[in-house]
Amino acid sequence: MKKIIMLLSLVVCMSFSAFANDQVALKDKIENIDDASFQCIKSMTKVRGFYVDNIDSERLDETLLVAQAGKGEYPAGSIIQLVPTEVMIKHPKGTNDKTNDWEFFELKVDKQGSKIHVRGFENVVNKFGGNCLDCHQKAKPEFDMVCEQGHGCDPIPITPAMTAVIQKTDPRCEVNYTLNAEEMAIAKQLKALFGG
Numbered sequence: 001m002k003k004i005i006m007l008l009s010l011v012v013c014m015s016f017s018a019f020a021n022d023q024v025a026l027k028d029k030i031e032n033i034d035d036a037s038f039q040c041i042k043s044m045t046k047v048r049g050f051y052v053d054n055i056d057s058e059r060l061d062e063t064l065l066v067a068q069a070g071k072g073e074y075p076a077g078s079i080i081q082l083v084p085t086e087v088m089i090k091h092p093k094g095t096n097d098k099t100n101d102w103e104f105f106e107l108k109v110d111k112q113g114s115k116i117h118v119r120g121f122e123n124v125v126n127k128f129g130g131n132c133l134d135c136h137q138k139a140k141p142e143f144d145m146v147c148e149q150g151h152g153c154d155p156i157p158i159t160p161a162m163t164a165v166i167q168k169t170d171p172r173c174e175v176n177y178t179l180n181a182e183e184m185a186i187a188k189q190l191k192a193l194f195g196g
C-alpha cells in the first residue's frame with residue numbers, strides 16, 4: 001500500500017512538473033513576441049470571418065475549441081486577427097485584469113514581413129484613432145472581448161466583404177491572390193476610403 005502511495009505521488013509530482021515546465025515554455029514564447037512572430041494571415045486557421053492561431057502550436061486545438069464554439073475564455077497563447085495589421089494575443093491569466101489578459105498590436109506589413117508599430121494593453125490606438133480596448137471591452141463577457149458582429153462592440157467602418165478582400169491581399173503571403181471582378185470593385189472602394 002505504502003509503495004502504491006509513493007508511486008502515485010511520484011506520478012502526480014512528475015505530471016505537475018511537466019505542467020509547470022509547459023507553462024514556463026509558453027510564458028517564454030509570449031515574452032519573446034517580436035516582428036517574426038507574425039506571418040501571412042492565411043497561414044492561420046480561419047473561423048467564420050477571422051483567423052486564429054496559438055503561439056504554441058500544440059495549443060492550437062484549445063484555441064480552436066473556443067473560437068468554433070463562438071464563446072468562452074481563450075487560452076493563453078491564443079492569437080486572433082481580422083485584418084493583417086491588427087492582432088490580439090492572450091497572455092497568461094492575471095497579466096492584465098482590465099483587458100482579460102489580451103495584448104493588442106498594430107503592425108505595419110509589407111512583402112518583407114511585419115513590424116510591430118504599437119503594442120500594449122490599455123493604450124493601443126489604431127490608425128483611425130480608436131483605442132482597441134475601448135471597443136473590444138464592450139463585447140458581452142461570454143465573448144472574452146471578441147467583437148465579431150452582434151457581440152456589443154461599436155461597429156467598424158468595413159464590411160465583411162471588405163475584410164475578406166483585405167485578408168486575401170495580405171502583402172506578406174507568398175502567392176499573390178488574383179481578385180475577381182467583384183473583389184476588384186471592393187478593393188477600389190477600400191482604396192478610396194483609406195488610401196494606399
Ligand code: HEC
Pocket residue numbers: 049050080081082083086087088104105106124125126127129130131132133135136145146147148149153154155156158159160163
Ligand atoms: C471602433 C471600435 C473598434 C476599435 C477601435 C478596434 N476594434 Fe477590433 N474589432 C471591432 C469590431 C466591431 C470587430 C468585428 C468586425 C467584424 O467581425 O466584422 C473587430 C474585430 C477585431 C479582431 C477579430 C476578432 C474580433 O474581435 O471579432 C481583432 C483581432 C481586432 N479587432 C483587433 C483590434 C486591435 C488590435 C485594435 C487596436 C489596434 C482594434 N481591434 C480596434 C471593433 C473595434
